[in-house]
Structure formats: structure tokens, C-alpha cells
Amino acid sequence: MRKEILKPCIFTRRQFLFLSSLGGMAFLSGQRNLSLAQVGTVEKMVYTAKDYSGLLGMEGFSDALLRNHFTLYQGYVTNTNKLIDTTHQMLKEGKASSPEFAELKRRFGWEFNGMRLHEYYFENLGGKGGLEKKGKLFKKISEEFGSFETWEKEFRAIGMMRGIGWTILYEDPLTGKLINFWINEHDGGHPAGCNPILILDVFEHAFMIDYGLKRADYMEAFFKNIHWKAVEKRLG
Ligand SMILES: [Fe+2]
Numbered sequence: 001m002r003k004e005i006l007k008p009c010i011f012t013r014r015q016f017l018f019l020s021s022l023g024g025m026a027f028l029s030g031q032r033n034l035s036l037a038q039v040g041t042v043e044k045m046v047y048t049a050k051d052y053s054g055l056l057g058m059e060g061f062s063d064a065l066l067r068n069h070f071t072l073y074q075g076y077v078t079n080t081n082k083l084i085d086t087t088h089q090m091l092k093e094g095k096a097s098s099p100e101f102a103e104l105k106r107r108f109g110w111e112f113n114g115m116r117l118h119e120y121y122f123e124n125l126g127g128k129g130g131l132e133k134k135g136k137l138f139k140k141i142s143e144e145f146g147s148f149e150t151w152e153k154e155f156r157a158i159g160m161m162r163g164i165g166w167t168i169l170y171e172d173p174l175t176g177k178l179i180n181f182w183i184n185e186h187d188g189g190h191p192a193g194c195n196p197i198l199i200l201d202v203f204e205h206a207f208m209i210d211y212g213l214k215r216a217d218y219m220e221a222f223f224k225n226i227h228w229k230a231v232e233k234r235l236g
Contacts (some may be wrong), residue, residue: 046084047115049077052122060221061125065209072205073122076114083108113186117166120199127227137197137232144178151180152223155200158182159219164203170194173236197234198226 027165040121052070083104091099131138131148138148145151151169158180159167172194181187200222207218 002165008047011118045081047077047080049074050122052118055122055126058126059227060210060218060224062210065207068209069201069205073115073118076111076118077112079111080108080115083111109187111183113190117183117186117196117199118201120167120196121201124198124227125222125225127225127229129228131226133229135228135232137228137235140176140235141178155180155198156216156219159200159202160215161202165189167200167202168196169198171197171234176236195234195236198231214225 010128052073055061056066058066087096087101087104087108090096090098090104095101097232126221141151142148145154155169160181162227163184165185168181168183168190170179170181170191171177172179172191174193178197179191179194181189181191202215207215210221211218
């Protein structure tokens with residue numbers, strides 16, 4: 001019987017770029033163990049994943065769900081760094097007009113926003129108690145929407161829309177107006193120049209472990225844990 005010798009899977013840079021261009025970046029989704037060191041580049045850690053373990057034990061969110069979510073977030077940070085490094089290398093090598101470069105650049109907004117939106121999301125959780133009614137955020141929301149309840153009704157309704165994405169209360173710095181938005185995936189539909197105030201993740205990974213398809217119950221838990229002081233600080 002022939003003895004099989006397993007060798008580590010090492011791709012050349014050319015193979016890596018070819019694979020990356022296939023089917024929407026198979027490398028990013030299925031080849032997470034493929035490091036840039038293996039393809040001949042030096043990885044620069046521009047971004048570092050933040051530690052949100054302080055949220056563990058939060059009422060209405062199991063530790064299993066949160067730990068899964070943290071791991072997913074860390075993947076976005078890793079891939080954001082990889083894309084920065086890889087496209088920088090390609091630029092230096094005169095490959096910026098290649099389709100491979102274009103596909104990596106198209107991917108970048110998705111990975112970067114996947115990282116940053118999760119940071120906003122985790123950082124607007126972990127609070128106790130409702131929004132202070134004498135504070136500027138409560139007053140501003142009430143003025144913009146007619147009442148706080150009207151704003152909340154629309155925010156929750158957007159969160160219940162079918163599909164995966166984000167529900168975000170944005171502030172338009174040019175007018176001071178507050179607007180609730182639905183954001184597809186991570187990179188589609190963000191209002192240019194606007195300031196994210198409150199962010200709700202409505203990808204299924206954010207709630208299905210604990211709530212199955214009961215997204216409304218997840219949103220109930222989300223509202224109980226909003227860190228309103230952190231949210232209010234985001235106002236311009
Ligand atoms: Fe998420």
C-alpha cells in the first residue's frame with residue numbers, strides 16, 4: 001500500500017490571486033487559514049479586533065451567541081487587513097488595472113463595514129435602563145419623529161424587514177436630521193457623510209442561536225440592553 005504523505009497547502013501568489021477572483025472570493029470565505037505570509041507578502045495589521053467580552057452575561061443574549069458573533073467580527077478585521085495588504089502589494093507590482101485587483105477592491109467595502117458596523121453595534125450594547133428623557137437624544141428623537149414611540153415603531157419595523165442587513169439611525173450632519181435606514185448586507189445603502197447613532201444587526205447570526213426565527217423577540221432583548229449613554233455621545 002502506497003504511503004500518503006500530507007504536505008502543507010501552500011499557494012503561489014499567482015494561484016492565490018486566481019483563486020481570489022473566482023466566485024466572489026472563495027479565499028475569504030473558505031480558505032481562512034491561508035495567510036498572506038504563505039503567498040509571499042508581509043501582513044500588516046492596520047486594524048486590531050477589539051475585545052467585547054464584557055458583554056458576556058448580558059440578559060437575553062447567550063454567551064454562545066455572543067462568542068460566535070465575536071468570532072465572526074474578528075474575521076472581518078482579519079480580512080480587512082488582508083485586503084489592505086494585498087491590494088497595496090498589487091499596486092506596487094503594477095497590477096492595479098487587473099481584474100483581480102478590481103474584485104478585491106469591490107470586496108473591500110463589505111469587509112471594512114463588516115468590521116466597523118459590528119464595533120458600533122457591540123458598543124451600543126451593554127447598557128442598563130432606558131434613555132434619559134431630559135437628555136438631548138430623547139428630545140431630538142422626539143422632535144424629529146413627533147414622539148420617541150413613533151421613532152421606535154419605525155426602527156423596529158425596519159428591523160423586521162425581510163432579508164439580512166442592518167437597521168441604523170443616522171444623523172445627517174448637514175441638516176441635523178435623524179433618519180432610520182435599512183442597510184443591505186454591510187455595504188449597500190449607507191447615506192454619504194451621515195453619522196451612525198444607533199445600530200442593530202439583523203443578520204440571522206445575530207439572533208438565531210437564541211431566538212430561531214423570532215426576530216421580534218431578539219429586538220426586544222436588544223432594546224433592553226441599549227447603551228443609551230454611548231449612543232447619545234455619537235450625536236454631532
Ligand atoms: Fe453580525
